[in-house]
Amino acid sequence: MGIYLDNASSTPIHPDVFSAMAPYLTEHFGNASANHSYGRKAKEAIENSRDTIAALLKVPADTVVFTSNGTEANNMALTTAIAWQGIDHIITTPFEHAAILQTLGVLQKKHNARISFLKTDRIGRPDLNHLEYLLRTNTRNLISVRHANNITGLVTPIADIAELGHKYSATVHSDTVQTIGSYALYPERLKLDFASASANKFHGPLGAGFLVNRSGKRINKLIYGNSPEQQAGTENVPAIVGLAKALEIAYWDIENTHRYINSLKITLIAKLHELVPGVRINGGKPEESLPGILSVSFPHWGGRPLSDYLDDLDITVSGGSDYTAQSIPVFKALGIPTGMETIRFSFSYKNTVTEIDEMVAGIATVLKQAAA
């Protein structure tokens, strides 16, 4: 097995999550809408999962809406806010995920709303004075700002943003896909009307997410059909069961997991500074960013990209041309020189210091080859 350092993209499923899901793939395979024992068993599993998630997040169970992923949760939140709340002005940042920027682009046209992009500082922190100015000079505002940047890991002061927003009666959504499960996050404490999550970011299955809807408004459906779940269609019961189990595991002992993952990140930063002259760490100080994400820009030494060499060594990171193409607006906004190669390393509880050492040894070999 190689070294997997792309956990911000997707994490391996936790063995206990797999065990919790297995009976719902084999024995309890019923359709939750069916009026017989199989259906009732499936329905019960969904409601138990909803209760588990609600208890962990300290929100009422009826605010938890299951979705297929984080993108759907984000779409649902924005569509609901704009459709029901008569929003005519949206405040966001240029750093949001495509699930936000593309959705807002469509909704803006459909509802004749305007979008303002918050000014940010050099590392991407939003300017709260600018936020207050935008809130003061507009009415019926929706704020959508993500809690942590999935490229650099920088964490936004979302509670301050939400507090300011509510002072001016704004509706506040945060794309918390990178933070729910990474932090023990409580939407009420952060004063969020909407928060989105995706299970495969915290050792849950692919194809499961949820939206917390504290707005008091009915969810605006994205598709129509039979299901009593707000999103139409037959529910993915095993994935929902796995999602709840994964969140339970993530919230258990989260502080120690954090400390451990952060120590891997600090170790890698120190080793890279030692090894590579001119290396640049993006996303602010380690304590300002998610413990699990490290964005590094390497001076280009000509020839093949470093991420390709790492791939040859069976070391998986986020890099290469597709990643760069998606991330270019963020790199530009952060002032990362175009000549540098930027790689995201993202860690989980499964990674070890030995893996970090092996990867650094791999980078050292690549540097030597390039210099020869």
Ligand SMILES: Cc1ncc(COP(=O)(O)O)c(C=O)c1O
């Ligand atoms: C910040 C952020 N928002 C939204 C998404 C989309 O989530 P999903 O892939 O579950 O649709 C991602 C996925 O990487 C993300 O990092």
